[in-house]
Amino acid sequence: MKQFLNIIIKLGSIDRRYIFILVGLSVLIPLIRPINIPIRATNQSQDVFDALDALTPNSKVLVSFEYGPSTKPEIHPMSMGVLRKLFSDGHKVYATALWPDGIFMSVEALDQTEEEYSLEYGVDYVNLGFKPGNEAVVKGVAADIRTMYTSDTRGNHIDNIPMMDGINNVADFDFVFSLSAGYPGTKEWVQYACDPHDIPMSTGCTSIQVTEVLPYVEAGQVKGILAGMPGAAEFEKLVNIPGEATGMMAAQSFAHLVIVAFIIFGNITYFLKRRSDKKSLGEK
């Protein structure tokens, strides 16, 4: 028994590379051999879906891309889910980016949905691209979008884009959706554009950002929240189009399980070590 306990204590100071291998395997194996884990939508994801579902056809929706490659696995599936929902319901999408990398994310997402739904650029959607200035851009969109954006990502002048007719500021949109991985992002859209002009908005953000946005969700200023990759998977279930996030849920589940197992095991070894240290001190 004592030998067994000693082995457990020794395992407590295991080289971290073994931990890395186990975490890596827990992510890799479910990705290589997909396991189907049923997904249940939380109230917050359901609220996002309901808010988008309540829009009347042909609504004008501003979708802002505020993420980059580092957070792409979490946010991009949300972008695809939200765009699919909007285009399948016949809404017009106006894409913007507050992050320089956001423009690439929007181009990728819109190119894919253009193919899927046979969309016409300038009629069904427009990509206004990135503007530097963080909250100043949000404030600019809220006040006068035409001074902020004079052309789109394809070099077309904003006055020559059919669907830009009648769009002058954020009040001309029916809904705003912020796909956000940090600053500037959801908070800035709430504070400088949507709340002052009473435009409904919703968001999809990274898991670590959820706590920052939750007070706005609870106050009703943001209609629901898609929280991290699980939020993306839940939205994919709600729109009934399984995508990347659904496939990655098993990997994330197992990775979390492995980390929790490590935490519990780490505490067991900690207590055993503390007890054995106390005993050896007592013997001395």
Add this chain to the structure above:
Amino acid sequence: MLMKRQIPLLIVIVVGLITLFGHFVANEEIQNFVDNDSTQWYDIIASFAIFLGGLNLLKLQLLKIYKKQKNWPYSILAVVGFFFAITVGFFYRGANTISVTGINAEKVEQAAEMIAGETGESTSTILSSISDPSSDYELQKIYKTQGGAEDFSQKLEAYGETQIEPIEWGAHLSATRGDTGSLFNWMFVYIFTPLSATMFALLAFFVASASYRAFRIRNFEATLLLVAGIILMLGRVPIGEYIPAWLIGTFFVMGIGALLAPFIKNRKITLAIVAIGSLIFLAIGFTNGWDPAIPGFFHLPVMQEWIFQVPTTAGARAIMIGIGLGIVGTSFRIIIGIERSFLGEQ
């Protein structure tokens, strides 16, 4: 001194006061300044700041290389990357497209096959686009070099008129056609994206290793943090749905027992509390056909949502209010000229 201290201070005080009054005074000109002009000013100043930032980065990296400071070879990469990004952003578009028109009806199928071989599109899609000789068809491929575009354009000239057009400045940054993109787009997709994703992905490994070593039940606060962390980690992912609530309830009873143990001298009483509590939860599980979602409050996704909605939101609100008050205080100090750290003063 006047230029370095008084005038900047005056600018900040005046602009600060106008911006503040813009929210309270119903004057169109002041509101126009706050809503439109000030944001434009911000953009212009930020543009100059980018130049300064770029030059500063270059200066620091070049000095590091010159003095051969620690890890100086990485600075070479930084400088090369800096110049490459500037070149493909400002000086070399690396994005040319070919348009074809007036293809002879007899040769249209051959031309479609040739274009399909080049762009990877389906022959039928191209056929429908080029069959009208008067229409202009843009190939779904971006050529990074003029020479590459000219090579294929010359081959196509046997079938119809071709024209090579570079994509407009600005639009070239994110331009894509089919699976190809501009040189800047290539840099983003094949250099920046994998590097950025790798850095972020490494976090998972460090979080796992750090949690294993540092997440210890040392005191009450650490225990609370650990329990909440575990509930969130498991409750947020679908697998949390399948961890039975009666099992979590049983663990909860054991936890209560562990907390009470130091205060109850008779161990039999502690054991009885834990045993009775565990039996109650097992009975709940048995009577409900071992349904993992009953009893509701001990179901991990429900517990996770409660943690998010109640304690987390309360904490986040407290932090936000604190930050808000801090901003008000600092802004007031700046407007009345007490806070001068932005001038470089202590």
